[in-house]
Amino acid sequence: MVHGLKVAPAYAAPALLLSLLVRFDLPSPVPGISTGTITIRPSPSSALLWPLLLGAAAGAAGGLASARPILREGPGGGRTVAAALAGGWTMLVAALGLAFGGLLIHAAVSPRATAAYLRAVGSGGPERAAVALMHHLLVLPNQSLLVVAPAMGGCDGVYGSGFSVDLLCLTRFPVGVDLGGAEAPLRWPLAIPSLRTRPTPTPYLLFLLVPAVSAALGGRAAARRVATSSEALAAGALAGVVFAALFGAAVRLGSLRLGVAADLGGFGGGGGFAFGPEPLSTSLLALAWGTVGGALGALPGSRRLAASSGPLPSPAAQAQRGPEER
Known part of the structure; x- marks a missing residue:
């Protein structure tokens, strides 16, 4: 199980790098009310943390799967x-x-x-x-x-x-x-x-x-x-x-x-x-x-x-x- 966790950093690093490269700029969907462009891009923190957690969970699951014969033959708690x-x-x-x-x-x-x-x-x-x-x-x-x-x-x-x-x-x-x-x-x-x-x-x-x-x-x-x-x-x-x-x-x-x-006239906000x-x-x-x-x-x-x-x-x-x- 511990060895399975080692795949998490290697899985998360490429996702973080790709998130820094992906970006879309679109014109404002409400002309006359707002101007400028809308930028769509992944969140770098999410691109790092979620793949890291997914890699850790999948690696741990793989480690547990490889240990199933030991758990089945072991005491009742591990088998359960x-x-x-x-x-x-x-x-x-x-x-x-x-x-x-x-x-x-x-x-x-x-x-x-x-x-x-x-x-x-x-x-x-x-x-x-x-x-x-x-x-x-x-x-x-x-x-x-x-x-x-x-x-x-x-x-x-x-x-x-x-x-x-x-x-x-x-x-x-x-x-x-x-x-x-x-x-x-x-x-x-x-x-x-x-x-x-x-x-x-x-x-x-x-x-x-x-x-x-x-x-x-x-x-x-x-x-x-x-x-x-x-x-x-x-x-x-x-x-x-x-x-x-x-x-x-x-x-x-x-x-x-x-x-x-958003930034409207120097006032920023978000949600x-x-x-x-x-x-x-x-x-x-x-x-x-x-x-x-x-x-x-x-x-x-x-x-x-x-x-x-x-x-x-x-x-x-x-x-x-x-x-x-x-």
């Missing part, structure tokens, strides 16, 4: 931790995969929406369509995160300094944006649009199966890697803790974050916002789904291990055995 790590990872992968599968089913049963998407993608010609589809493939994990969070009871939204707007929740479904009347474009960007929502249609509640099934699969995977009934239940519940940590990290990394700094699930509440929901679902998923394996080990003989039966039988 290894099983919980495997179960938590199974929960995350299953949740993202099931969310994507649910979207594919939705596309199949909603041909009008699918046709509208394909028309929009192909409107610019085959070359632009290929580029758009490739970019969509790259963000499929992010898309699945945006599905799993509401399925667990959370919300996707836009969150910034002093404001928050929930866009998609388990019980609320967006249907449009109210710009505040015909005069709103004249007052932009001071006008604040509002989101029109309606109760979530009943068929969409089937997405509740995504966290339920993924948590059960993770608990089952954890229970298969231990030797006793009590270890199976503990590993299934601990897998939920691992799942919550992994999902919280995925939300933090998978959300779109934008920082803004930022993020688009995606709210990290803290979503992590707590993942913890609840993971621990309960993981324990329930590990229950059949726990019972199977208890049955295979059999009941312990009573003291009277042990006393009746001969020395050679003991």
